[in-house]
Amino acid sequence: MSGLPDPNDPVSVAVWNRAAASLVRETRQRIMTSSASTATPMKHSFEERVDDVKSPKSDINSLIFDYLMMEGYPNAAAKFSKEANLQPHQADDTIQLRQQIQHSIHIGSVQSAIEALNDLDPE
Template sequence: MSSATTTPINHVFSGRPDHTSALDRRDVNGEINALVLDYLTAGGYARAAASFAAEANLTPQQDDDSIRVRQGIQDAIHGGRIREAIHALNGMDPEILDANPVLHFSLLRLELVELIRECTASSDGDITPALNFAQTHLAPRAPTSPQFLEDLENTMALIVFPHDKLGPELESLLHPNLRREVADSVNMALHKRPAALKMLIRSRAWAEKDARETGKDLVVPMGVDLSLDLSGTLQAENGSEPMNTSF
């Protein structure tokens, strides 16, 4: 009497991976790799993007030179060198500022802030360069938008009031966060869209918050780790500012 043999079946809940689940994990990992590459490219991290693309066997989204130019623009804005950033931005895309007046005004206002910061660094500082810049570059644009007019008025107030006695609204104009916000806006305009990974993490954060409030369990696919920590590598590449990972 011959004994029949049967092939063991791996059930979904048995804890043993079967062929389908392995394929699913590869698909998920591939999608996550693509999201990470998208994030590195959008952030202007040329070396990290090139290295990651090679390791993950992905095609780079942009050439290294383009990413480096964007990173240089970011560095200039973070360093308060706004005129340098505008010049590089026009060299990369001559039409981008004409097509985006809000972005253009934000850059010009930030340049005015930096001029005021420089002119008022000492008690006998000459504010003429800041006044001339505001009159030439910002005053003609201010009447086109109530927000532009309000932003210009607040910025000019930095000339009048001592910087150690400013209210929260005016004090925020001198905070590095303003440089960071403008740099992010420029980078997003150059990349045409926000990084998909950043949007994914924001969506997941919202889902976690909603799950906690409603008492639901948040299910994460097995083997998928969404807690990315790229700050060390990226900070080393972007010398002026650590990457902002607080989405």
């Protein structure tokens, strides 16, 4: 095990990204408060408010779950939901249609994607 996330597992990638972001914030904070720096810039009030916000784990879990569902990973979302003790959710019927639209775009079949979009959300 190399310590890197499995790129096919969105949950491990999300956890890895969160840990990396935290490490970057901590390193940045250490650099900004270092005695070696001659002029430490003042933190913007927005940054201070962001740092003061403590997100409940349930909110973070819900956000990860929603991401997995919206990006078309219903199996990973179901497993994550179970591990995170979230309320079981019914699989969104539009996931397959969204995946079909994405696939059509990726292979260059724009007309097929447009037709599928119109089926999903007729004007």
